[in-house]
Amino acid sequence: MSIKELDNNYVANTYKRFQVEIVSGKGSLVYDETGKEYIDMGSGIGVTSFGICDDEWKQAVIEQLGKVQHMSNLYYTQPCAELAAMLCEKTGMKKVFFSNSGAEANECAIKVARKYAAEKKGADCYTIVTLVNSFHGRTLTTLAATGQDHYHELFQPLTPGFAHVNAGDLEELKALAKTTKIAGVLIECIQGEGGVIPLDPEYVKGVDAFCKENDIVMMVDEVQTGNGRTGELYAYMNYGIQPDVVSTAKGIGGGLPLGACLMGEKVQSVLGYGDHGSTFGGNPIACAGACSIIRRINSDLLADVKAKHDYVVKALDGAEGIEGVTGMGLMIGIKTTKPAGEVLAACIEKGVLCLTAKDKVRLLPALNIPMDVLAKAIDIIKECAKA
Numbered sequence: 001m002s003i004k005e006l007d008n009n010y011v012a013n014t015y016k017r018f019q020v021e022i023v024s025g026k027g028s029l030v031y032d033e034t035g036k037e038y039i040d041m042g043s044g045i046g047v048t049s050f051g052i053c054d055d056e057w058k059q060a061v062i063e064q065l066g067k068v069q070h071m072s073n074l075y076y077t078q079p080c081a082e083l084a085a086m087l088c089e090k091t092g093m094k095k096v097f098f099s100n101s102g103a104e105a106n107e108c109a110i111k112v113a114r115k116y117a118a119e120k121k122g123a124d125c126y127t128i129v130t131l132v133n134s135f136h137g138r139t140l141t142t143l144a145a146t147g148q149d150h151y152h153e154l155f156q157p158l159t160p161g162f163a164h165v166n167a168g169d170l171e172e173l174k175a176l177a178k179t180t181k182i183a184g185v186l187i188e189c190i191q192g193e194g195g196v197i198p199l200d201p202e203y204v205k206g207v208d209a210f211c212k213e214n215d216i217v218m219m220v221d222e223v224q225t226g227n228g229r230t231g232e233l234y235a236y237m238n239y240g241i242q243p244d245v246v247s248t249a250k251g252i253g254g255g256l257p258l259g260a261c262l263m264g265e266k267v268q269s270v271l272g273y274g275d276h277g278s279t280f281g282g283n284p285i286a287c288a289g290a291c292s293i294i295r296r297i298n299s300d301l302l303a304d305v306k307a308k309h310d311y312v313v314k315a316l317d318g319a320e321g322i323e324g325v326t327g328m329g330l331m332i333g334i335k336t337t338k339p340a341g342e343v344l345a346a347c348i349e350k351g352v353l354c355l356t357a358k359d360k361v362r363l364l365p366a367l368n369i370p371m372d373v374l375a376k377a378i379d380i381i382k383e384c385a386k387a
């Protein structure tokens with residue numbers, strides 16, 4: 001059987017795959033089983049931050065592979081400790097809990113908010129407020145957090161204690177707080193799966209202020225927006241707020257599974273011995289790779305990410321079949337006149353791999369995508385978006 005047949009027969013049918021098998025790659029270029037080259041504008045959904053088989057990341061991973069691949073969390077290991085220190089130093093957060101995915105990072109965030117509120121305000125203060133059209137993961141609890149009904153159907157009952165409010169409507173949140181005891185608020189500064197929709201800065205500042213006034217744990221889901229993606233280390237930094245909790249995953253590991261929940265001053269001591277755990281969390285290989293990623297997300301790289309954003313916006317402005325561009329940095333949504341799926345299929349034909357998010361074409365290229373490669377991809381996307 002061919003790889004496609006094996007996969008179709010034996011892998012659960014949860015993913016509608018494109019008819020492309022990727023066998024290798026380097027940087028922002030990948031190759032299929034026939035040797036055809038593609039420009040990778042999705043980077044594994046914002047995971048391979050410095051591209052495929054990035055030398056520095058690969059070296060860090062290989063070095064750690066030759067030392068120790070895993071120990072339980074009963075022992076200290078260097079990569080985990082160094083990564084936590086680097087994350088805290090760059091954000092002002094105080095503690096980090098490591099897991100293996102975005103959903104798990106959010107599970108940790110939710111547990112932190114619940115325990116903080118239970119101890120401070122009583123066991124009946126447990127509601128976590130998230131936004132309509134949000135996405136926070138696929139576990140039953142993070143599905144409950146996800147404010148899109150179509151993910152919920154057929155998986156009831158979900159974890160109770162979640163409420164959804166509309167983004168941009170601060171009064172709705174304030175009204176909810178009058179009838180419901182709120183432990184925490186969890187937002188994506190740019191809704192990713194929801195269609196690459198940045199939240200209004202005044203709204204984000206308003207939510208942050210409201211949380212601080214009412215001792216509600218303010219949490220941002222930076223699973224997709226984090227780790228340099230938006231032109232700041234974390235997207236909340238574009239908004240001038242200081243959240244209590246930051247959850248992240250995807251791009252932090254550069255390609256290996258890693259999630260992190262960063263806890264700020266207010267909640268740094270909430271989790272104690274036995275309150276949370278993960279067998280693989282803080283895995284030395286994943287963390288060694290992540291150190292090589294986070295170390296390189298400096299002001300030069302971030303300025304470059306912003307410059308590339310400006311280039312894409314300018315290149316697409318007014319082009320035939322392009323109705324608008326949203327997002328920040330290298331997290332970009334493109335509203336096309338043609339259905340996004342059709343544009344994607346045409347792009348694959350012409351050697352460019354893009355993503356969709358709701359009705360948009362979504363781009364999450366490697367942060368270090370070379371300018372000429374980016375320009376070539378954008379030309380092809382423009383061509384494919386024409387009527």
Ligand SMILES: *Cc1c(COP(=O)(O)O)cnc(C)c1O
Pocket residue numbers: 100101102103104106135136137138188192193221222223224225249250
């Ligand atoms: C992808 C994503 C998640 C889920 O991450 P997994 O690693 O798939 O569990 C959660 N929140 C946001 C904003 C995401 O984009």
